[in-house]
Amino acid sequence: KPEIVCLKSDISGVEIQTDAFGFEWRNVKTDFMKNSTGEEFALLTIRDYAYTGEIGKPKLPMITGVIEVPHGADVKLTVVSGDYKEYTLKELGIDKRIVPAFASVPKVKGAVGEFVLDEKTYSSDAYYPDKLADVYIHEGTARGHRLATVEFFPVQYNPVKGTIRFYTSIKVKVEFIGGDPVKTEKEIERNYSPAWEQFIERMVLNYKPVKDVVPLPIYYDIYYRSGAEAVAQKIADWKTQKGFKVRMFNVDGWTASQINDTIRLQSPVATYVLLIGDPNSSTIDVPPSGTGASSSEQTDLYYAEIDESGYLPDLYIGRVSAMNAAEADTAITKAIRYEHADFGSAGYDWLKRACLIAGYDASYQSVGMATNAYCMDNCLIPNGYTVDTLVMASGEQETRVVQQINAGRAWLVYTAHGSQTSWAVGYSGDFNVNELRSQTTNQDMYCLPVGHCCLTGDYEYSSDCFGETWPKIGNRGGISYFGSVPSTYWDEDDWLQRREFDAIYTDSVPGRLYEVARFFQWGLYWIENNTNSSLKQYYFEAYHVFNDPSLDFWTDIPDTMIVTHNPVVVPGTQNFTVTVTDKNSSPLENALVCAWIPSEDPDIHEVDYTDASGQVVLTISPASAGETMYVTVTKHDFFPVFDTVLVVVPASYTIDPESVQVNTPTNVTVTVQDSTNNPYQNVEIHIFGYGVDLYDTTDATGQAILNVDAPYGEYLTVTGRDINETYFLFTDSIKVYGASDLTSWSITATCDTLNVTDKLVPNFPGVVSSTVNPTGYTLDLQGCGIDTSASTSGGTLDIGVVPTTTGNVTAAILKSGYNVATQEIPVERVKGLLSGFVYEAGSTTPVSGAEIKGYPHGADTSSTSPTFSVNSSADGSYSVSDSVYADYYDVYVKKFGYISLDTMILVKYGNNTKNLYLTPAPSGIVYGRVYDGGTGNGITATIRIYRTDNDSLYTTVYSDSLNNGDYSVTLPYFDYRFLVTAYHYQPITRVVSVGADSVNEDFKMTPTEGNLLVIDDYDG
Structure with missing residues (x-):
């Protein structure tokens, strides 16, 4: 199978290379076709790819890759390089001509293909196709993404000479001419859907994630008639419980145009749309979107094509094609039972x-x-x-x-x-x-x-x-x-x-892709993106999913999840933590967790995915006791988990007195009764604030008495917790009165390392400064990993801190007899812009075309994508177009002919100028031998050596079996890709780093029958 990679991608265009390692061929009989001469032909194939498609002209393998193009841009393709070998068909054991491309044959009974052969092409002493690559932009957009296909033609055929050119490597450059990057990003963000973005990411070579977009919720819209309302509500309830945001539309009396407009004008547009009803029904009919322009038959496609730019669908759609509510209920009930893994x-x-x-x-x-x-x-x-x-x-x-x-x-x-x-x-x-x-x-x-x-x-x-x-x-x-x-x-x-x-x-x-409409639509998009079929629009119009489009298809026997959380919650805003592991207690990431209280108006519906630790923290705000919160956890190929959590007020309580005077010791009595109004024993009472931290436990009378002596004016927090439970029975407060206000005070924060004022930055040292009148006070700092305080007899105080998370640090000024003064200090990541020049070491001679990649400091570059990647211009300048987080970065600079640079830089808040210096590279000798892995004998082999910065062929050397398979080559210090090929051996590709006077690199090769697998069992 060939490789296709995107070597470079930015707002100006992309560079793409494909490497092909062989092809297969088989006989094709044509004697059953209309107008056939009875001639047998050979068909060349490359696995997983389609063919050239000009009817009557040679049908040859075509390698394709999909790219994303900015809105408003034109494209221009240039072939940068191509490396080929020329063969006669006889050398390959092929004694036939290459088959022509025929029109696709319908699956109609009795239909056979029509034989067509373009005599002009087959009698020309020239190679077909006469180009190595092409590019075309698809009609319309795919949920804001503008797609184009790059076609590579690795096999060219000369019919007269009976020869082929097989290109083992083709590199192209696609330039984006014009275009609007801002509009491009806005169009994608406007109806952002994680299920769609994963679909596009799988498809596109130069995919660029959208920044700062929340991955949830997933919207699911249902269109139904009144007669099917109960059925629609059934699937709506399940999808809501699972974690989708469901919108329901009664379409009584609606036309297809009204349904279409409603779908496309939602904000955001749904990811999934379900239609309930057969167009032929007299009670629950829902019309198709119209008649297909290509298929001339009814189709639901244009409900899914939301921007009216062509025929590419922008969402996943399904239809429960039922004549009545009972039939619809059967289909929906089966879908729900299926996702529940309820198979009786x-x-x-x-x-x-x-x-x-x-x-x-x-x-x-x-x-x-x-x-x-x-x-x-x-x-x-x-x-x-x-x-x-x-x-x-x-x-x-x-x-x-x-x-x-x-x-x-x-x-x-x-x-x-x-x-x-x-x-x-x-x-x-x-x-x-x-x-x-x-x-x-x-x-x-x-x-x-x-x-x-x-x-x-x-x-x-x-x-x-x-x-x-x-x-x-x-x-x-x-x-x-x-x-x-x-x-x-x-x-x-x-x-x-x-x-x-x-x-x-x-x-x-x-x-x-595991949801039915997603994997079926992937096949349709593949035809669109990777073939020369004339039936692309036809196929999108033709094929339909009957039932829930989001149905998660089981691909294995379900496994078990272990889900833990508090069994009850209390009224009010709080964090609700859910932990998900597998049956071996290993954390499960990306499990979808939903907490839903349908009885609230509006309902409480909080959804998120578990992180790498298997945890998710949902913020919930139940209004009153007695409600039920449904907790549902789903993950592909795991049994879903359904839990219920009660919203309770399990105790009543009194606090006497409800306020205390500053610096005056006072007994505070807390009395707790259970839900039957009996004394509640063993409730831990905690009264705390900046100057107080007291505990006691209720006795047999349900009382606890705590002596409170509060030095500061503030609200003290009072909590009660059954000593056998983790949740609080109640939370309240006591006011400390009688304290004076400070005459004046101020709190500021700085992070000098990053040139930041008025805030702190996680994992960087900062300073919190304060001034107070009257003098003599304590400065207390809490939050974001900070828990510290310091005191002074003067009127100013600075504390050095290093926050570890984002959020807010609460800074408090504490002085006995005075009210507490507090201020929230934000802890945020900030961004900076990076630019500079690349020079030769010790000079201001510019180095153009240097590749500059920046990674988070300490990151494993083999498994981490660079934060930024740019090339220096003709004058040596470079600029990172997008702002990056202020932080330390490991920067790698490569340019052929220079020693690669590895340095660490600090990007600060605002503009940063960092000049980089490269030292001209010496050369080293790479030597070794190419040998048979079984016999150890030296092999005559071709060794192609490619530069890794642009994958261009730098040089070719050869080993000689008569000389023990030895080879040697002198190369400037750099990283190279060696491609070693030999007749009847499997090719070897390896990256070799030259950074010393001599480098030994041997290649042990495995015999094969050859790169051409002959299959001669196809009879048409």
């Missing part, structure tokens, strides 16, 4: 079983077989699934499919022909709606059926279509369905199915 007596083993079905077609069944084999071998089996594959025979009926369903399968995926009411599994034999309803017995084992076939999602058909039926069968059938309204096509369905499974099970790009 069915157990959980079936969640790791799958069935992949290749329906019969005389010409193209092998395509479906290859698709299923990919999903089985690369996705399901490596993840512990037991997989059954059915290859249906001509005329075969539903029996084997039904047996699979009834045995319990998590996946049921079909590819071939279909109709509005069936999978045509045997071409002339089918599995239809009536059989689905009457023959399935998979009690509580709801499979996820997927139909990559024609028509099964046609939800405006005169009777129930095959797709919408699955979730409406009570306690059996399917949990959802993903299928198409119009006809589908063999090539596009092949790509779609593979990428759906990749989205869930492979880590070829970061971030797996």
Whole structure:
């Protein structure tokens, strides 16, 4: 599989390189096609990528990468470099011409492809394609993101000479001409959704996270008719309890246009939208968004396309296509039970079983077989699934499919022909709606059926279509369905199915997708971004999710979470801490925790994810006792946890007296009674303030008497806690009266290290200064990791401090007989701007093109992204465009021909000028041998040496088997990427650092059959 990496990215553009290590080929027969001459051809493939698509011209592998382009910018692509080898087809064992690209074939019974060969291209003594790369911007935006695809053409073909050029490396530069970075950021922030951003991050090579955006809440909108209100409320309650912000819309009398406008004008726009109702229903009908411009059939796509800029969806949408409330309730109840892992007596083993079905077609069944084999071998089996594959025979009926369903399968995926009411599994034999309803017995084992076939999602058909039926069968059938309204096509369905499974099970790009609408939409976006299909818009319009679009699909047998928190809370604002671990007590990060009190008006609904320690702290404000707070914790592939917490006032109390005089010892009696008005014994009473810290415990009469002698005027806090519990029964206060006000006072704070005034900065030394009249006082500081005080007989006092967290430090001036004076000192991180020049050491000679990367001081650069990364200009100047947090940074400066610089700098608040100096590099000799790992014999190999700053080829040297496989090369001090290749050996890529007079680097190579895997079992 090739590699594609973004070498550089900033507001001016990107640099991207792809390295390809080989390709596969197979025979393609064309004798069954219309207008065919019967000639056999060869098809070259690169795994996980598509092909060039000009009909009749050679069909060649194409490597693609997606980039994000600023709003308003044009793009210009320049090929920087390309490294290739030229082969004759005969050298590769290929005795055929390269196959032409044909139009995709619809999955209509009897359809076969039309043979087209462009004679002009095939008779030209020239390489096709005549370019190495291209770029195009997609129509519209994806929730504010403007996407473009960079296409690489690593294989060029000369039909006359029968030769190919195989490019092992291609590097391009894409310039952004014009553009508005501020608008770009605002468009993304406007409807920011974490579930969408993860989707885009997985997709885009130059993804840049949006700064300072809160990752929650997740909005979920439901559109329904009055007849389905109870059903809508049921799914709304569950999604709210889970942690989503749910908005409900009764669409009685609404048109599609009114629904569309309501969806797109929400602020923010929802991440998920659920429609409840079949357009054909007489009671709960919800119309489609309209007729697809490409598919000419009904579609819900344009409800999901919110900015009206094209056809790319901006959210995830699903439909419960029910004729009445009872059917809708069945589908919704199954969805809720599924997410609860409530499978009755069915157990959980079936969640790791799958069935992949290749329906019969005389010409193209092998395509479906290859698709299923990919999903089985690369996705399901490596993840512990037991997989059954059915290859249906001509005329075969539903029996084997039904047996699979009834045995319990998590996946049921079909590819071939279909109709509005069936999978045509045997071409002339089918599995239809009536059989689905009457023959399935998979009690509580709801499979996820997927139909990559024609028509099964046609939800405006005169009777129930095959797709919408699955979730409406009570306690059996399917949990959802993903299928198409119009006809589908063999090539596009092949790509779609593979990428759906990749989205869930492979880590070829970061971030797996587990919600049904997300992984299905990933497949559709892949076709959009990575192919030359003419059916991109058609496919977005065609395919639909039937049921909850946010449904979290189980990919393993559920595991257990351990959740701990206080069992009760009291009225008033407070922090509520939830700790989540696995069954082995290891912290679980990113568990979604929701605390919900629906009886409040408005309801209390606090949601957050656990941190790396498995904890989350929610701020809650229950109004009164007697309410129930629902605590729900969910995480993918773990049983959800449902707890209830009572809001209680478990005791009544009196405090006598309610105030005391300053510097006057006074007995304060606290009397506590339980909820039955009996004395409450063993309640710890704590009275505290700046001058008081007293404890006592109530006796058998429920009383505690504490002698209070308060030196300062303030409010003393009084708390009561049952000695056997962690929560407080009550919190109150006592006023200390009779104290005088200070004549004058002031408190200021500075952090001189960072040039900061009026605040402190976490983890940096600061000073809190005070002045007081009259003289003689104590300065007390509490908060953000600070707990200190100092006293003076004079009128000024400074205390040095180092806060450890952000927040506020409470500074208090304490003087006996006087009221306490307090001030909150903010503790915040501040930012600075960094610029300067890069010079040659000992001079002011500018060094241009130096790469400057800054990391948090002490960070592991192998696993941490740089905080900033810039290059010096022609005059040696550099400037970090975005402000960065004031702090210490490890800065690494690289420029070919110079010794790399590693230095630490301090960025202060405001503007910072830091000049950097590079020393010209000496050279060192890299030497070693290339040898066979089995025999130890030297090998003749090609060693390509690339600079790591721009990945350009610096030089090529060779080892010689006649000379023990030895090689040597003189290189300036720098980091290089060595690519070692030899005939019949697996290539080796390694980074070699040259920082000494001599460096020894040997390469032990593993034999292989070659980079070309010949597969000769494809018959069309």
